[in-house]
Amino acid sequence: MHCEHDLEAATKAVALINAGEGDFLMKGLLSTDRYMRAILNKEQGLMNPGAILSHITVAEPKNYHKLLIFGDVAIIPLPDLNQKVAITNYLIKTAHFLGIERPKVGLLAASEQTLPKIPSCADAAIISKMAQRGQIKGGIIEGPLGMDLIIDHESAVIKGMKSEVCGDADCILFPNIEAGNTFYKTIVKLLKSELCAIVMGARVPCVLTSRGDSERSKLYSIALAAMLA
Amino acid sequence: MRKLIEIADKAKVLGKKTRVAVAVAEDANSIGALCRAASEGFVHPILIGNNSRIEGLLRDYTLPAAGYTIVDLPNQDEATREAVRMVKSAEADVLMKGLVGTDKFLKEVLNKERGLLPPKAVMSYTCALELPKYHKLLLISDTAVLPNPDLEQKIAMVNYSVKMAHKLGIAKPKVALITATEKVSSGMPNTIDYALISKMAERGQIKGCVVDGPLDIFLACDPSSLEIKGVDTPSVAMPTSASFPIWKPPMPSTKG
Numbered sequence: 001m002h003c004e005h006d007l008e009a010a011t012k013a014v015a016l017i018n019a020g021e022g023d024f025l026m027k028g029l030l031s032t033d034r035y036m037r038a039i040l041n042k043e044q045g046l047m048n049p050g051a052i053l054s055h056i057t058v059a060e061p062k063n064y065h066k067l068l069i070f071g072d073v074a075i076i077p078l079p080d081l082n083q084k085v086a087i088t089n090y091l092i093k094t095a096h097f098l099g100i101e102r103p104k105v106g107l108l109a110a111s112e113q114t115l116p117k118i119p120s121c122a123d124a125a126i127i128s129k130m131a132q133r134g135q136i137k138g139g140i141i142e143g144p145l146g147m148d149l150i151i152d153h154e155s156a157v158i159k160g161m162k163s164e165v166c167g168d169a170d171c172i173l174f175p176n177i178e179a180g181n182t183f184y185k186t187i188v189k190l191l192k193s194e195l196c197a198i199v200m201g202a203r204v205p206c207v208l209t210s211r212g213d214s215e216r217s218k219l220y221s222i223a224l225a226a227m228l229a
Numbered sequence: 230m231r232k233l234i235e236i237a238d239k240a241k242v243l244g245k246k247t248r249v250a251v252a253v254a255e256d257a258n259s260i261g262a263l264c265r266a267a268s269e270g271f272v273h274p275i276l277i278g279n280n281s282r283i284e285g286l287l288r289d290y291t292l293p294a295a296g297y298t299i300v301d302l303p304n305q306d307e308a309t310r311e312a313v314r315m316v317k318s319a320e321a322d323v324l325m326k327g328l329v330g331t332d333k334f335l336k337e338v339l340n341k342e343r344g345l346l347p348p349k350a351v352m353s354y355t356c357a358l359e360l361p362k363y364h365k366l367l368l369i370s371d372t373a374v375l376p377n378p379d380l381e382q383k384i385a386m387v388n389y390s391v392k393m394a395h396k397l398g399i400a401k402p403k404v405a406l407i408t409a410t411e412k413v414s415s416g417m418p419n420t421i422d423y424a425l426i427s428k429m430a431e432r433g434q435i436k437g438c439v440v441d442g443p444l445d446i447f448l449a450c451d452p453s454s455l456e457i458k459g460v461d462t463p464s465v466a467m468p469t470s471a472s473f474p475i476w477k478p479p480m481p482s483t484k485g
Contacts, residue, residue, distance in 0.1 A: 081415050114429040116380055125428035126421055130413045133460065144428075 006030035010038035014046055017204055023229040026207040026222065036075075039202055046202035052076075052086040053202060056094050058224060059195035061187045064151060069094050069103070070172040073180035074208070075199065081123050084173060085136060088127060090200040091171035092139040097227050103170040106150035107143020108179060112161060114144060120175035127173075140165055143173070196220030198228065205229050230366045230397055233359045239398065240271045247271060250321035252312035252337075253278045253305050253329040257286055263325075264290040267297060275321055277312050278328070279303040305329050306337075313337045317345060351385035353378075355393050363450065368393055368402075380422045384435065387426060391438040404430075405449035406442020411460050413443060 003009035010030060016022040025046065027035045039046045040053070047053065055074035058067055071087045072079060079087060088105060095103030107124035115121040124143030131141035142165035148155035153167025174180030187193040196217055199206040205225040209218045230236070240247075254260060254276035264287070266272035273296070276283045280301035287297075302308040309329055315321040324345065326334045338345050339352070346352060354373040357366050370386045371378060378386060387404055394402035406423035413424045423442035430440035447454040 112432065114425055114432050114434060116425055122425060126413055126424045129424035129428055133412055135412060 007034050007038065010035050011041075011044065014038045014041070014044060017046060018044070022204075024205045024207065024225040025202070026225070027209060029211070032208065035206075035208065039199070039206060046204060046206070048203060051201045052083055054079075054083070054087045054090055054200055055197060055208065056087075056090050056200050057184060057195055057197040058094065058098070058220070059184075059187055059193055061193045062191045066170065067098065068151075068172060069098075069170060070174060070180065070183070072174065073177065073184040074197070077177045079176070081126060084123055084127060084175075085130065086201070088136055088139075088141065088171075088173050091173065092136075093200070094198075094224075094228070095170050096138060100170050103139045104165040104168055105139045105141045105143075105171040105173060106145045106165050106169040107141065107173045108147060108150060108175055109144030110146070112145050112149055112159065120144065123175065124173075139171070142166070194220070196224050198224050200228070230399070231359075231364065233357065233366065235366075236357065236397065237266075237269070240266075241269050243271065245271070246273050247323055248273045248275060248321040249323045249325050250275045250312040250315040251277055251325045251327045252309040252334060253327040254325075255279055255282045255286070256328040257289075259325070259327045260286040261290070263297075264292050267292055273297065275300060275312075275315065277302055277308045277315075278305075305333065309334055309337045310343065313340070313343060313345060317343070351375075351382050353382065353386045353389055355386070355390050357393070357397075366397070367450075380425065383422055384426060384429070387430075387435060387438070387440065391435075395437060402438045404438050404440045404442075405444050406440065407446055407449060408443045409445060411444050411448055411458065417443075419443065 001012060003012055006029070013022065013025055017025055025039070054072045054076055056069065056071040057073055058069050060067055069091050071091060076083055076087070088107075091105055092103055107127055109120035109124045110118055111121060113121065114125040121144040124145070127136065128141050128143045130136050131139070142163040145161070145166065149159060149161050149166045150169045150172055151167065156163070156166030174183065184195070188195065194214070194217060197208065198221060199208045205228040207221045207225045209221050213221075249263065249272055251259060251263065251274060254263070254274070255278045260276070260283070263272060263274040263276070267274055275298045277300040280299055280303075283299055300311060302311055312321070312324055316324045324338070337343065353371045353375055355368055355370040356372050357368050359366055368390045370390055375382055375386070390404060391402055406426060408417065408419045408423060410417070410420065413420045415421060420443040426435065427440045427442050429435050430438065448458060448460055
């Protein structure tokens with residue numbers, strides 16, 4: 001379909017979704033802000049009122065025994081409690097689609113101690129209690145946990161942490177974009193690991209690949225969106 | 230522990246004589262209780278106040294003169310100040326309020342120079358209840374001192390209740406953090422505090438007890454409501470201690 005401008009193309013793509021002629025949205029050669037603007041447009045966009053838009057990554061990190069699903073590394077800079085709960089639910093939903101029945105979710109914080117003055121610790125404690133009360137369903141949720149406890153079983157043994165999430169997490173909730181984005185870039189650039197990603201919270205999944213992503217990574221993102229659509 | 234009388238029995242067998250400094254020891258109930266405790270051998274009362282009034286009240290009891298001490302200070306403020314001073318200087322072990330207003334009494338206790346409160350300490354009130362339809366004693370706090378405790382004060386309240394339970398011989402007391410619901414939501418700040426406290430206990434930051442919260446009083450004290458609501462908190466189904474976020478709800482039960 002011919003469009004002169006990139007925003008026009010994005011608007012057209014979103015319109016096709018809303019008309020039921022497309023199952024999910026994908027970003028091509030346009031800037032992320034224009035792409036997002038088309039999604040977030042109040043009248044013609046893809047958002048339901050009150051929905052929280054968030055970015056979920058599925059990575060295949062070297063030195064880890066399974067895929068890792070994590071967020072948010074791109075959209076919400078400093079999620080509040082409600083946004084963290086929403087992201088946690090997206091992580092679990094993604095895991096379910098990948099066939100993981102009861103995904104183990106580690107809530108990342110600076111320490112495994114519940115330190116009320118450190119927001120990442122406090123929010124993680126609150127979210128894990130919410131899960132205990134059945135307010136978040138479909139996964140095993142534990143936090144606050146340091147990264148060592150989330151991905152390394154031995155650290156958990158040494159520290160006497162008995163949660164089954166420790167050392168065997170399927171999902172990681174990051175407390176802020178700095179932690180998440182740095183983790184994302186570290187596993188891509190230092191560990192040369194592959195990953196794919198998706199934007200959740202809109203009426204359909206949206207593929208938001210970066211221009212620097214490999215063809216394989218884009219393929220996996222498309223597959224992930226197709227699965228969730 | 231099922232009955233309050235067991236606390237007195239336990240005090241008796243401890244085999245030590247606790248010195249009690251009584252501020253304005255001029256009411257019959259206080260003198261009566263102290264004489265009984267003294268004759269059972271676990272207390273040495275130090276009765277501070279108007280000498281002739283104290284002796285008048287003592288006439289109803291047969292306590293040997295060696296069993297108590299009288300300090301003649303007819304002025305209420307002076308009597309209270311002296312009682313606090315004695316505890317502070319280790320001449321007495323326990324402070325007790327007699328026929329003096331709570332405000333005067335606490336003013337001396339809280340006095341920065343002369344008082345008994347270490348810097349930054351939290352003062353709170355824990356109460357042991359013997360409820361006819363509950364199968365054991367229930368410790369509740371705070372029913373009198375902290376009107377609306379913050380997180381740190383709530384943690385202090387839990388620790389005080391746990392300490393008291395330990396002293397009563399309960400090795401691992403079950404602590405229920407009581408609010409209106411068992412669900413955690415940011416709209417109800419007490420549920421947030423309770424989620425934090427129960428996680429802190431899970432992480433070993435609060436020791437010597439099992440803690441769960443938020444819970445409502447049904448979930449805390451009635452196992453059948455756990456099944457109905459499907460809440461998984463078996464270890465706390467029968468708490469030894471309950472912490473209330475504000476002191477209005479428990480007041481009716483403490484007053485009888």
